[in-house]
Amino acid sequence: MVKVVHISHEDHGGAGSAAYRLHGGLRSLGVDSSFLSMAAAHEEQHVQLIMPVDGGVETDGDIRRNQEFQQAVAAWQGLVDGYPNRVRGMEMFSSPLGVAPLLRQSIPEATDILHFHWVSGVVPFQAPQAWLEQYPIVWTLHDMNPFTGGCHFSFGCDKYMQGCGDCPQLGGVGEDDHSRSIHVQKMNSYESLDITCVSPSRWMCDRVARSSLLGSRRQEVIHNGVDLDVFHRSEDARAREGVFSNDDFVLLFGTDSGGGRKGFEYLLNALRELVNQEGGERVKLAVFGKDPGITLCDITLPVTYLGYANDAARLVDIYSMADALILSSVEDNLPNVVTEAQACGLPVIAFGVGGVPEQIEHRETGYLARPKDFHDLHQGIHWAMERPDRVEVAETCRANAEARFNHLSRAREMMVLYESILARSSGKTLKRDA
Numbered sequence: 001m002v003k004v005v006h007i008s009h010e011d012h013g014g015a016g017s018a019a020y021r022l023h024g025g026l027r028s029l030g031v032d033s034s035f036l037s038m039a040a041a042h043e044e045q046h047v048q049l050i051m052p053v054d055g056g057v058e059t060d061g062d063i064r065r066n067q068e069f070q071q072a073v074a075a076w077q078g079l080v081d082g083y084p085n086r087v088r089g090m091e092m093f094s095s096p097l098g099v100a101p102l103l104r105q106s107i108p109e110a111t112d113i114l115h116f117h118w119v120s121g122v123v124p125f126q127a128p129q130a131w132l133e134q135y136p137i138v139w140t141l142h143d144m145n146p147f148t149g150g151c152h153f154s155f156g157c158d159k160y161m162q163g164c165g166d167c168p169q170l171g172g173v174g175e176d177d178h179s180r181s182i183h184v185q186k187m188n189s190y191e192s193l194d195i196t197c198v199s200p201s202r203w204m205c206d207r208v209a210r211s212s213l214l215g216s217r218r219q220e221v222i223h224n225g226v227d228l229d230v231f232h233r234s235e236d237a238r239a240r241e242g243v244f245s246n247d248d249f250v251l252l253f254g255t256d257s258g259g260g261r262k263g264f265e266y267l268l269n270a271l272r273e274l275v276n277q278e279g280g281e282r283v284k285l286a287v288f289g290k291d292p293g294i295t296l297c298d299i300t301l302p303v304t305y306l307g308y309a310n311d312a313a314r315l316v317d318i319y320s321m322a323d324a325l326i327l328s329s330v331e332d333n334l335p336n337v338v339t340e341a342q343a344c345g346l347p348v349i350a351f352g353v354g355g356v357p358e359q360i361e362h363r364e365t366g367y368l369a370r371p372k373d374f375h376d377l378h379q380g381i382h383w384a385m386e387r388p389d390r391v392e393v394a395e396t397c398r399a400n401a402e403a404r405f406n407h408l409s410r411a412r413e414m415m416v417l418y419e420s421i422l423a424r425s426s427g428k429t430l431k432r433d434a
């Protein structure tokens with residue numbers, strides 16, 4: 001039986017949820033899978049916290065509140081303080097410094113494979129780590145950071161192909177900036193490691209394959225999956241009752257701290273155009289997630305704030321009360337929200353960027369608008385509102401999720417990959433545990 005340890009900053013959120021679902025799917029298939037994270041939302045014996053420096057945890061389930069950990073993070077975040085021209089609205093820029101010094105001691109004995117997910121600040125790459133050389137590493141690329149000099153999405157910059165430097169996200173101050181030095185540190189750290197790259201989308205695979213850091217490694221595409229027994233339309237719950245009427249067209253969108261990459265200005269412009277051209281009397285907005293730091297006060301549409309969804313059951317209720325989901329990201333990998341919504345029978349309106357076209361069939365399970373074209377995003381809303389065959393669209397969305405994003409099927413693909421890696425390293429084929 002393969003023994004794999006997943007390492008992720010957390011077991012929830014975007015990348016964390018995808019990683020945790022994979023872990024659960026693998027365990028259902030008989031793989032000895034465990035999960036190490038800095039913050040754990042799931043209470044089960046196979047999900048463990050990475051030990052902090054002093055071995056104590058000040059707040060259950062989240063060592064990020066540990067004092068020594070906070071000091072390390074402060075130093076890590078100070079990386080960009082010396083760049084006054086850093087572009088505003090960008091996402092985080094990550095140091096290769098690991099702030100979990102006892103990561104090595106947290107890994108169970110007899111582990112066959114380490115599976116990295118979103119590991120910024122978790123796994124140290126500021127210098128080669130000899131202890132990592134004993135493990136084959138599978139690395140799911142939830143964003144671009146593993147093969148860049150610090151950014152998590154490049155916003156069209158292709159300097160990660162040559163070695164970074166003069167980073168536009170740091171203000172373009174010259175070739176010998178932090179992005180170049182981080183790139184060099186990562187290259188030195190990766191050199192002796194056995195890394196297999198797994199991209200959730202073909203879009204991401206194309207980028208990592210052209211990168212100077214990981215382009216020479218084995219590349220695989222395995223979509224993130226969703227538990228279809230959990231995510232399905234909740235007709236019995238009748239989530240609309242007491243909130244929306246059956247005559248309303250409920251347009252749902254989620255928010256987080258994604259900054260300019262999430263494209264909220266395009267969403268706002270599309271909504272303004274909707275009101276100006278069509279009145280929008282039927283449309284009700286439903287917003288869930290973190291505060292995006294934007295205002296909707298000049299949009300003359302009723303807005304219902306649903307708050308942060310802490311668990312899958314709450315998410316299912318939220319998706320079930322809506323008629324369509326809108327996503328305005330201008331760069332993305334394979335967002336969970338699209339797959340979750342479609343599993344719940346919800347068509348998705350989005351820009352055709354990143355891996356999103358791999359999730360949505362245009363005018364069948366949603367609408368793919370031209371990137372950064374808010375007029376076309378508005379047309380997507382119009383398309384969703386005018387669908388007379390909503391039941392058929394919902395069934396098509398669900399069928400798409402079942403065919404392409406079943407988490408057990410994706411876990412089975414991953415299990416085959418693990419076995420091929422171990423067979424290669426041992427020179428023999430492993431017997432799959434029944």
